[in-house]
Amino acid sequence: MNLNLQKNLFGGLTAAIIALPLGLAFGVASGMGATAGIYGAIILGFFASLFGGTPTQISGPTGPMTVVVAAAVVTLHADIGLLATTILLAGFFQIIFGITKIGKFVQYIPYPVISGFMSGIGIIIIILQINPYLGLSSDASVLNILLSLPSNLDKTNSEAFIIATATIIIMFFTPNKIAKVIPTPLIALIVLTPLSIYLGFHIDTIGEIPSTLPSIVLPSIGIENYIQIISIAFTLAVLGTIDTLLTSIVADSVTGTKHKPNRELIGQGIGNSICGLFGAVPGAGATMRTVVNVKSGGTNKISGMTHALILLITILFFAPLASQIPMALLAGILIKVGIDILDYRFLSIWRESPKYDLSIMLVVFFITVFIDLITAVGVGIVLASLLMVYRVTQETNITLADSDTEHINEKYNLIDKKIRVIKINGAFFFGSSTAFESKANSILDTKIVIIDIFDVPFIDITAIFTLKDLVLKLLSSNIEVKIIAKDRDKTQLLKLSKNHVFDDVMFCDNIDKALEKIYANSDT
Secondary structure, rough: HHHHHHHHHHHHHHHHHHHHHHHHHHHOOOOOOHHHHHHHHHHHHHHHHHOOOOOOOEOOOOHHHHHHHHHHHHHHOHHHHHHHHHHHHHHHHHHHHEEEEEEHHEEEOOOOHHHHEEEEHHHHHHHOHHHHHHOOOOOOHHHHHHHHHHHHOHHHHHHHHHHHHHHHHHHHHHOOHHHOOOOOOHHHHHHHHHHHHHHOOOOOOOOOOOOOOOOOOOOOOOOOOOOHHHHHHHHHHHHHHHHHHHHHHHHHHHHHOOOOHHHHHHHHHHHHHHHOOOOOOOOOOHHHHHHHHHHHHHHHHHHHHHHHHHHHHHHHHHHHHOOEHHHHHHHHHHHHHHHOOHHHHHHOEEEEEEHHHHHHHHHHHHHHHHHHHHHHHHHHHHHHHHHHHHHHHHHOOEEEEEOOOHHHHHOOOOOHHHHHEEEEOEOOHHHHHHHHHHHHHOOOOOOEEEOOOOOOOOOOOOHHHHHHHHHHHHHHOOOOOEEEOOHHHHHHHOOOOOOOHHHEEEEEEOOOHHHHHHHHHOOO
């Protein structure tokens, strides 16, 4: 057997061992059922590997995607036809993202936004597992779970609590030597499922899992809920895009390769669309499963496809055993997943982090947990952008000099000319245009104005309009105007001046040339 093939088969097998309990757990947590979760891992895992752009990536249901699906199940009243439409549409959105090459823009999302978002999702997953941990029926509302927690503690099923706690202990305290050979979620399944059966515990289990292939689900949509469906589908698509491409970046760092983001989104979109048609839980690139695949020898798409096929074989032949898995056990596994999702990289330095970044992270975190995931990302990006505009504006230096300056006075003897020079160092854009306008309004008592924008890295349309209005005001007051600018900026100003304001302005390369022109004119 070819060595690379052997390594990829082993990588796929190892990834499947981890994906099995997680697929079941995410399926239950989503509200669509364990079967939907495991077939989400199978379908997305196979087609995302086949068509995607990250060779070693293992895809399947993930914590962030499960949180949104759980909300969708509640919003759409568990209507499988509406859920199928939502997931199918989410896949279509991802394909569109890939075709239109939107994937590359994920790298521009500020880190505090991603940090608050991921930590918020981790907390949501932990809170959603509190009720199953106590042996009670699950609730999709974070707020309801927290508010009802004091009363629910009195209703705790001690047997479920024992199994969930034992799961947590196994997940956290299994020696690394053993965990490297057998993943801790699988150890929990193998040890605690038979133990709960042997002890005759009266606790909720996954229930029947059909040992047959899933049937096609016909998508449906109603006029009264199409807005909700589009909104949730877009949320899933954006979230899946972020989740997947972040995992792709991790895969690149581990393998030393470079993924193809747009192709990856097309592969994810195809996989999630097919998940919708079979009523399976949608997903994204899964970081832990991907890293384990690489560490176990996975180098190309064969490993991801193998992982999916092994899961399929397992569910077709061993479904009756999986049906006995306690819900409390899955709750313990998911609590560990939620804890792992928390962004310790940022949390470990929060005291020393810039206050602006910390404020963005906290805003995104609380909006994620208590309001909405996409709203959190949108608000975070807008807030980060506004704070960045403020920072760049503060760094932009606008200075005002006149003919009394030593340089002008001694070299050209132009005191009588009453020259004013406005120099801008830094970005000249909507953030700094107000400060520029304020400075400019104080120079109307002069004869000549030199506007030096040579050291400006870029000019936006707001700044151009501000500059044009100033020039128009100066010319109307019979004040001579000279602009020091690069050829690029001169061309842009002339092109956007439809009323030919800048035709009466002299452009120069530097201040010496501008002063020479003034000196020459003063001699004539």
